[in-house]
Amino acid sequence: MGKITFIEHDDTEHVVEFKAGASLMQIAVDHMIPGIDADCGGECACGTCHVIVADEWYDKTGTPGDDEQQMLSMTPELAKTSRLGCQVQTTEAMDGMTVRLPEFQM
Amino acid sequence: MANRRQDATVIVGGGHAAGSLLTTLLQKKYQQEVVLVGEEPHPPYQRPPLSKNYLAGDIDEESLYLKPRSVYDDAGYQLRLGERAEHIDRDNKTITLSDQSTLKYGQLVLATGSRVRHLNAQGADLKGLHYLHDMADSDALREQFVPGKSLVIVGGGYIGLEVAAIAVKAGLKVTVLEAVERLMQRVTGPEISAFFYAKHRGAGVDVRLDTAVTGFEAGNHGYVAGVTLADGTTVPADLVLVSVGIAPETALAEAAGLPCDDGILVDEYTRTNDPDILAIGDCTRHRNLFFEQTQRMESVANAVDQARTAAATLMGEDRPYDAAPWFWSNQYDVRLQMVGLSHAHDERVVRGKPEDEAFAVFYLRQGHLIAVDAVNLPMALMVGKKLVYQHREVKAQALRDPDIELKSLI
Ligand SMILES: Cc1cc2nc3c(=O)[nH]c(=O)nc-3n(C[C@H](O)[C@H](O)[C@H](O)COP(=O)(O)OP(=O)(O)OC[C@H]3O[C@@H](n4cnc5c(N)ncnc54)[C@H](O)[C@@H]3O)c2cc1C
Ligand code: FES
Numbered sequence: 001m002g003k004i005t006f007i008e009h010d011d012t013e014h015v016v017e018f019k020a021g022a023s024l025m026q027i028a029v030d031h032m033i034p035g036i037d038a039d040c041g042g043e044c045a046c047g048t049c050h051v052i053v054a055d056e057w058y059d060k061t062g063t064p065g066d067d068e069q070q071m072l073s074m075t076p077e078l079a080k081t082s083r084l085g086c087q088v089q090t091t092e093a094m095d096g097m098t099v100r101l102p103e104f105q106m
Numbered sequence: 107m108a109n110r111r112q113d114a115t116v117i118v119g120g121g122h123a124a125g126s127l128l129t130t131l132l133q134k135k136y137q138q139e140v141v142l143v144g145e146e147p148h149p150p151y152q153r154p155p156l157s158k159n160y161l162a163g164d165i166d167e168e169s170l171y172l173k174p175r176s177v178y179d180d181a182g183y184q185l186r187l188g189e190r191a192e193h194i195d196r197d198n199k200t201i202t203l204s205d206q207s208t209l210k211y212g213q214l215v216l217a218t219g220s221r222v223r224h225l226n227a228q229g230a231d232l233k234g235l236h237y238l239h240d241m242a243d244s245d246a247l248r249e250q251f252v253p254g255k256s257l258v259i260v261g262g263g264y265i266g267l268e269v270a271a272i273a274v275k276a277g278l279k280v281t282v283l284e285a286v287e288r289l290m291q292r293v294t295g296p297e298i299s300a301f302f303y304a305k306h307r308g309a310g311v312d313v314r315l316d317t318a319v320t321g322f323e324a325g326n327h328g329y330v331a332g333v334t335l336a337d338g339t340t341v342p343a344d345l346v347l348v349s350v351g352i353a354p355e356t357a358l359a360e361a362a363g364l365p366c367d368d369g370i371l372v373d374e375y376t377r378t379n380d381p382d383i384l385a386i387g388d389c390t391r392h393r394n395l396f397f398e399q400t401q402r403m404e405s406v407a408n409a410v411d412q413a414r415t416a417a418a419t420l421m422g423e424d425r426p427y428d429a430a431p432w433f434w435s436n437q438y439d440v441r442l443q444m445v446g447l448s449h450a451h452d453e454r455v456v457r458g459k460p461e462d463e464a465f466a467v468f469y470l471r472q473g474h475l476i477a478v479d480a481v482n483l484p485m486a487l488m489v490g491k492k493l494v495y496q497h498r499e500v501k502a503q504a505l506r507d508p509d510i511e512l513k514s515l516i
Contacts, residue, residue, distance in 0.1 A: 029172075041155070
């Protein structure tokens with residue numbers, strides 16, 4: 001158990017509890033966080049689960065795979081610490097992490 | 107809430123479209139009372155994994171749910187699961203449920219989805235014959251996945267092929283029987299069909315094209331023992347999956363006198379010709395401003411997009427359905443992603459090499475890009491999403507040339 005803060009593009013904050021193991025996308029979706037669509041349900045097929053990880057937490061999320069990088073490269077609002085939420089599996093080490101949501105998904 | 111109108115908004119059907127509608131209404135802070143009537147015992151869930159990782163046993167039932175059940179309960183949305191809507195009385199604006207209770211509606215949304223087509227061949231009622239549409243079907247199939255058993259799949263569409271991939275990995279002896287000359291013919295072009303044909307053959311699946319099924323042979327205890335073919339031969343089978351497409355579930359709407367034509371007819375706002383009844387998802391033949399003609403789609407993207415449109419319509423917003431359709435399928439380590447509809451093309455351009463297992467086919471009509479099918483090449487899909495939506499004119503050479511970055515075409 002730990003906490004992750006999701007921040008909408010208009011700066012609204014949502015602090016939610018998570019159990020390590022679920023994907024960042026699943027946690028956001030289960031908590032009805034606006035700004036994430038996740039249309040394909042986590043299959044890395046739609047590109048609508050874009051999140052921007054706070055700089056200092058980025059390393060903890062691992063490295064995006066080649067598929068993910070290709071999907072991300074076309075998202076509007078792409079940042080250096082962008083990830084597809086469905087491809088980030090949460091760990092205990094992410095307790096306290098902050099993640100921003102873009103204004104628009106693909 | 108003070109400004110709630112009297113009669114509830116009732117959603118019939120508990121699938122992907124219905125679930126997405128609930129979520130969107132919730133996010134948009136819809137002020138009406140909402141009741142969902144769904145025949146299946148589960149809260150709205152995703153079907154794609156039923157022929158993919160759920161069938162393989164890699165994910166559990168709860169990860170199929172669009173939202174945890176508690177989300178709806180907390181919102182005060184009423185889910186009447188395990189109940190079927192039997193009848194719509196448009197004059198009194200009520201529906202009758204299978205438990206004989208009636209429910210009054212202010213606005214009604216039909217999201218009844220589709221049902222699988224059954225084969226009317228001899229022996230089609232034998233035990234061991236499976237169809238795949240809901241969670242129970244996927245569970246029943248998985249239980250039979252015992253190494254060494256022979257599985258015959260009737261129909262070489264994407265669902266049959268996804269199951270073939272999982273089954274052959276699980277150690278079954280798999281045969282796919284396709285009536286026409288190539289796989290997935292309804293949704294894709296010949297290059298993609300040929301690629302998946304080679305992929306399945308390479309994995310040990312016996313794929314037979316141009317092969318017509320005439321019936322099923324009985325073995326012991328009323329179980330199927332084989333599939334008989336038009337050439338007089340029989341393919342032995344311990345179990346059979348019939349996967350020959352779906353039909354829109356329109357009976358309820360038809361009985362209520364709503365216009366249907368291979369789908370409940372709706373406009374770009376998801377409205378039927380009754381101002382108080384909307385319809386969304388697989389059950390509709392709809393207007394999407396992206397196309398000139400009405401369409402019927404069987405996809406998550408359509409279910410979700412129409413749900414969002416319906417939510418806007420219910421809330422008095424002017425937000426017509428206007429989106430390029432897209433789709434995906436996973437077979438083995440291959441991800442196929444598609445955008446647009448390809449069948450009206452007059453030119454095909456291939457980028458990359460099928461033998462590298464990373465390539466894309468671009469479909470052009472009079473020089474304009476109308477569809478893209480990408481195999482392990484998500485970039486082509488993502489660029490395609492933009493260009494296809496804009497009906498962009500693109501040079502075949504630019505699409506083909508590996509030295510020209512796809513991104514630069516935007
Ligand atoms: C095995 C499988 C794999 C798939 N894979 C993909 C994929 O990879 N990508 C993709 O985009 N799409 C895929 N699809 C298609 C996608 O799942 C459907 O397009 C989508 O589920 C349509 O949503 P829907 O809500 O319109 O219909 P459904 O999900 O079919 O839901 C309709 C629901 O309404 C209920 N219902 C019907 N009539 C009544 C009534 N009178 N009263 C109460 N309830 C009723 C039904 O029981 C059902 O639960 C797949 C489908 C299947 C079956
Ligand atoms: S949910 Fe579709 S790519 Fe992440």
